[in-house]
Amino acid sequence: MRIEDIDRTRCRPEFDAAIRKDLAWLGLNWDGPVRRQSEHFADYQAAVTRLEAEGLLYPCFCTRREIQAEIARAGGAPQGEEGPIYPGTCKPLSPGQRADRIAGGADYALRLDVTGALARTGPLDWTEDGRRIKAAPEALGDVVLARKDVPTSYHLAVTVDDALQGVTLVTRGIDLFAATHVHRVLQALLALPTPAYRHHPLVIDSSGKRLAKRDRALTIRAMQEAGITPAEILERAQSSGR
Numbered sequence: 001m002r003i004e005d006i007d008r009t010r011c012r013p014e015f016d017a018a019i020r021k022d023l024a025w026l027g028l029n030w031d032g033p034v035r036r037q038s039e040h041f042a043d044y045q046a047a048v049t050r051l052e053a054e055g056l057l058y059p060c061f062c063t064r065r066e067i068q069a070e071i072a073r074a075g076g077a078p079q080g081e082e083g084p085i086y087p088g089t090c091k092p093l094s095p096g097q098r099a100d101r102i103a104g105g106a107d108y109a110l111r112l113d114v115t116g117a118l119a120r121t122g123p124l125d126w127t128e129d130g131r132r133i134k135a136a137p138e139a140l141g142d143v144v145l146a147r148k149d150v151p152t153s154y155h156l157a158v159t160v161d162d163a164l165q166g167v168t169l170v171t172r173g174i175d176l177f178a179a180t181h182v183h184r185v186l187q188a189l190l191a192l193p194t195p196a197y198r199h200h201p202l203v204i205d206s207s208g209k210r211l212a213k214r215d216r217a218l219t220i221r222a223m224q225e226a227g228i229t230p231a232e233i234l235e236r237a238q239s240s241g242r
Contacts (some may be wrong), residue, residue, distance in 0.1 A: 001023075001030035001032075001033045001035070001164045002035045002036075002037070002161055002165065003016050003019070003034060003036045003037065003038075004037050004154070004158070004190065005034070005036055005037055005212065006037045006038060006150060006152055006153075006157055007036045011038075012080040016242050018034075022126060022220040022221060022224075025220070025230060026220070026230045026233065026234070027230055029076070030220055032165070033128060034078070035161060035164075035165060037152075037161065040161075040234070041150075041151050042087065043160055044146070044151050044152035044156055044160055045151040045152075046235075047152075047156060047160050047190055048110065048145065048146050048151055048152070048156070048184075050190065051112070051145070051189060051190075052110075054120070054189070055113075055115065055116065056112060056117050056120070056189065057110045057111065057112060057145065057146075058091055058093075058098070058110070058111055058113060058142075059088070059090065059092065059093075059098050059101070059108040059110055059111075060089070060090040060091075060100060060108060060109045060110070060111045060142075060144070061087050061090055061101055061107070061108045062090060065228065066089070066204075067086060067087070067089070070087050070089050071087055072083050081111060084146055085139075085140070085141035085143050085177070086111065086141045086143075088141075088142060089146070090111075090112075091113070091142070097133065107147075107148050107149075108147070108148050109144040109146070109147045109148070110144065110145050110146040110147070111143065111144055111145065112142055112143055112145050112182075112185075112186075113142060113145070114137050114138050114140075114141065114142050114185070115138070117137070117185050118137070118138065118185065120188075120189065121185055121188040121189060123135075124184050124188055126157050126180065126184050126196070126197055127182070127193055127194075127196045127197065128196075128197050128198065128199070129198055133197075135180075135181045135184040135185060136181050137181040137182045138185070139178070139181060140178060140181060140182055141242050143182055144187075148164070154179070155179060155182045155186065156179070156186065158183065158188040159183045159187060159190070159192065160184075160190070162190070162195055163190075163192040163193055164186070164190075166230055167195050168195050168196065169196050169197075169198065170194055170195050170196070170197045171197075171198045171199075171200065171203075172197075172198075172199060172200070173200060173202050174199045174200065174201060174202060175202060177199045217231055220233070225226050
């Protein structure tokens, strides 16, 4: 079990407690200790340090607004799986320029030089439901792997955690399929094992809309309070193929 709580502004202890309570009510358990990402920043920092030492990360000082403005000036940007690809505004900065900005206290994110990474790793793939999928991380551009105040991102943290927790099969929503391209290249760069993957369809409501907390979607707790049993919920999950 893993609590992904690197975003300390949105993650709260009561959410952690609610997850455990819901799992216990469903009769689900887990092996090994619970891993909280917020307690393992040193593991992620070690990965960042390794990638920096190999010249595969560079600091980006752009705000979201500045990136959008740069894309607008260029007349648009290639579209990746997660939106417009970062145009590489800060990539040409010299080591001296980067050092001066950091020394001056500027905020920054550390981006992966995907071109350099692929030159290092060569072609990559992974197993998806028994099929081989070719990794194409360039489709997402130079993604952010860490920030000045947080030494990791989702991409880096889950890749490191999967290896440390001995995960051999990653099952998650199809909305994260694109992220797997990035995770595969990180596994190769950090000499980590590659699990098998399965990306399942998203759970939707009766109108076909994806369930989301912001839309007050039906929760496990609400179903419990409505008198639905754990057996009924698990049966629904099995019958839907999810």
